Amino acid sequence: MSADSTLEPGTTGPRHRAAKGRRRKTRGKHDKAVLVTAWTAAGVLVLGGTGAGYLYFHLNGNIKSVDINQALGTDRPVDVDNGSQDILVLGSDTRSGSNKKLGGGVDDGSARSDTAMIVHVYEGHKRASVVSIPRDTLVERPECTDANGKTHPAASYAMFNSAYSTGGAACAVKTVESMSGIRMDHYVEVDFAGFEKLIDVLGGVDITTTKDIKDPDSHLDLKAGEHTLTGKQALGLVRTRHGVGDGSDLGRIQLQQAFIKALIEQVKDVGIFSSPRKLYDLADTATDAVTTDSDLDSVKDLASFASGLKGISSKNMTMVTMPVQYDPDDPNRVLVDKTKSQQVWAALKADRTIPKSATKGTATGAADGVVASS
Structure with missing residues (x-):
C-alpha cells in the first residue's frame, strides 16, 4: 500500500482495476502510524489531580480538546x-513542530x-474489546463540518x-x-512526538x-528475542509495515495490538507511586x-x-481488526466486509463479546506471531 495514499481524498469518480499480480509492497518516507490507547494517555493521570496550585493548572493547560457534541x-x-x-x-502524525522530524515531509501544519x-x-x-480500523479501508464518508x-x-x-x-476529529x-x-x-x-516521549518516560516497554x-524505512532492526524498546524503537515498531507480513496495513495492526497489551501491563506495573517526580513527568x-x-x-x-479503566488487564481485552477483504480492483486498498x-x-451495541x-x-495481513507481549 502506498504511504502517500494518506493524502488521497475520497472520490465519487470511476474506479479502475489494477493490474493482476503479487500485492505491491511500496515504500515511502511518509508511511507512518502511531499507536495510541486510552490507557496510555489517561491511565498515568489517576494521581494527576493530587498536584496543587501551579502544577495542577499546568497539567490542565496542557490538554487540548475538541467539542465533538457541538460539531x-x-x-x-x-x-x-x-x-x-x-x-x-486516534493516532495522528501532525507535520508541525516536534513531529516534523518524526512524521517526515514539510512543516505544513497538517495532520493525518x-x-x-x-x-x-x-x-x-x-x-474491553478493541476494534482496529485499517486506514486504507474504502468507506462511505458522510458530509461533515470541520472546526472552521x-x-x-x-x-x-x-x-x-x-x-x-x-x-478533523469531528469528521473522523x-x-x-x-x-x-x-x-x-x-x-x-495522541501524536508521534507525545507517543515517543511517553514510552521513554515510562522507561521503555x-x-x-x-x-x-528489519525495516530501514522505520529505522527498526530487531532480532527474534526479548527487548526493552525505547520510545524511538516503539514508534518504529508500530509504524513498520515492510518488515512484517505482506507489507500491508493489516500486518502492522497485528503488531500494534500485541504492543498494546504489553504497554498496558507496563503502565499497570510501573512504580509511579514511589517517585513523585516520575509521576509528574508521566502526567505532564x-x-x-493528548x-x-x-x-x-x-x-x-x-x-x-x-x-x-484501570481495572481492565490485557487478559480481559479482546482485540480484533474490523472485518475487511482485499479490494479486487486495487490491491492497496481493503473493503468493509x-x-x-x-x-x-451488533455485539458491541448489545454489550456482548464479539463472536x-x-x-x-477475513483479510489479516499475514503477520501472525511476529510479536508477543512479554
Missing part, C-alpha cells in the same frame, strides 16, 4: 445508557490519522483516514458512527519478537500529548475517566 449536533446514533462506553482512539481504534468498555468496566465551520461533501470510496485529514467521529451505528462517548488522540523485524507528558473531547478536557475529568462487520457492531465467526475468513 455533530443531533445527527448521531442514539446514546444507549447500558453502563458501557465506546471511545474512538494513521491509527484508529474503537475501544468498547463493557458494563462493570472489567473487560466549512462543510465538506460526502464521498464514496473514500479512504477511512481521509475523514480526519478532510474535517462522524465517519465511525456512520459505519458502526454506535455513538462514541469519548474521543482520544518489554516485548518479545518471535521473528526478526501524557496531558501534553487531545480529547470536551468532556475530558481537565485533569479531574481525565483522571476520573482513567480510574474507570459488511456482513461480518455487522456482527461486530469469533465475525473475523473468520
